Amino acid sequence: MAISTDFSVAISGAGLSGLCLAQYLTRAGIDVHVYERDPGPFVRRQGYRIILDRHGLAALRESLPRPLYRLALTTGDEPGGHLRFTDRRLRDAFTITFKDEPHATRQVDRLTLRSILLSGLDARIHYGKAAVAVEDGGPAGLRLRFADGGTATATVVVGADGVGSALRAQIMPDAEPANTPMAGVYGRSPLHGDVIPDALRTSGVLALADRPGRAFFFTSMRFGESPREAFARLAPGSYAPTGGDYVMWGLLLRQEEVPVSARGDLLALRDLAALGSADFHPLIRRLVDTAELDATVLNLFAAGRRPGRWAVPRATMMGDAVHVMPPFGAHGGNTALRDAALLGQRLADARATGAPVEEAIAGYQDEMVRYAFGAVDRAAGLMRRLTGSAPAPHWVLTRLLPRLHPVTVPEA
Ligand SMILES: Cc1cc2nc3c(=O)[nH]c(=O)nc-3n(C[C@H](O)[C@H](O)[C@H](O)COP(=O)(O)OP(=O)(O)OC[C@H]3O[C@@H](n4cnc5c(N)ncnc54)[C@H](O)[C@@H]3O)c2cc1C
DSSP: OOOOSSOEEEEEOOSHHHHHHHHHHHHTTOEEEEEOSSSSTTSSOOOSEEEEOHHHHHHHHHHSOHHHHHHHHHHSOOSOEEEEEEETTOOEEEEEEEOOOTTSOEEEEHHHHHHHHHTTOGGGEESSOOEEEEEEOGGGOEEEEETTSOEEEESEEEEOOOTTOSSHHHHSTTOOOEEEEEEEEEEEEEOOTTSSOGGGTTEEEEEEOSSTTOEEEEEEEOOSSOHHHHHHHHSTTSOOOOOOOEEEEEEEEEGGGSOGGGTTOHHHHHHHHHHHTTTSOHHHHHHHHTOOGGGOEEEEEEEOOOOSOOOSTTEEEOTHHHHOOOSSSSOHHHHHHHHHHHHHHHHHHHHHHTOOHHHHHHHHHHHHHHHHHHHHHHHHHHHHHHHSOOHHHHHIIIIIHHHTSOOSSOOO
């Protein structure tokens, strides 16, 4: 293939990383198109909230036009807060406190973030385009093939098509993710009145059950500025999602406890969450009872494997497609955004200096594999420590430490 300083990029997948990269490249003046399998931008609820850490925030700051970055901050929850580890009755074992500086860790609503990432990209996103393969396209570069028979040609192809990636087997043939023993049934419940007591107002909580392999997570998402008003001011014309504050929760359990027949059945999943949380604090049981049924989601936790080789020159991958990780530590989305900003920067530098695009991609891959698989290892390690069956840590977390703390939320 001829080396050219003027190149185009095709991204498969309009999720967090694909859209973030498209924003970066658009700002850098690089021709980019995104091909998304879903038939439209908001056909799925796209999860609930996401915790943005310093890497995720830095990636957004580098990729987005200034008003869109401000929109992410102003619609997000207040920075800072706590993550509490408790027993099933919400007695504290220990607490992590996040800094509350202006650019510190905060929660943002995922649908709102997606709307922000989509802003200004309308003509560059093509829906109903499920990528199935990437091929050599001759002198023009690579050809991305879609399930509908269509194709798109670009110099560089980026697989950002999430955990179930259709392109992974071709681009990283030895890196199929490994299954883990754990799963989560997630839900969302309206946040009003005294659903969450003041003592937990700014806390995410991971409540561990008496037996290993079972826990319940919940956290409140309170919008800072209302998305409708903030979008009108900072991104007029972009779609502003509506909806009030909510609590996102998840029952964590072993995959073997999720019957195969329940896996696509929202009612059965919510019943499973109710059953699995029956002996937790009444606050937790109320959250499950008041959940919005259509927001119920099952996630089978997996862990990405380090790619040994990249098999298609000028094709690379980002985000969960490479390094899916169990959701312990809230690194998955942040790492995906970090990939996008890093790859964007490497490609923009290559264009500015005339360096070969292959070198830019190789540099991105080396750096990404280092930090991303560090994050995968940390998330998998945390999952093992918190939900594994080693008796000593479980006893310390659920029996010893909670006895040393006063009751935070009385069982009314
Ligand atoms: C319940 C839950 C809570 C989480 N909370 C956090 C958190 O607090 N912080 C955090 O950092 N991370 C969190 N994560 C992880 C985070 O959501 C993911 O790591 C992140 O979404 C990965 O981004 P991505 O761009 O790789 O993939 P995605 O955002 O999953 O996007 C992939 C896109 O590709 C599309 N697609 C799929 N197949 C194809 C195809 N063949 N062709 C074209 N398009 C295709 C999909 O429709 C989708 O739009 C959480 C995950 C879960 C399940």
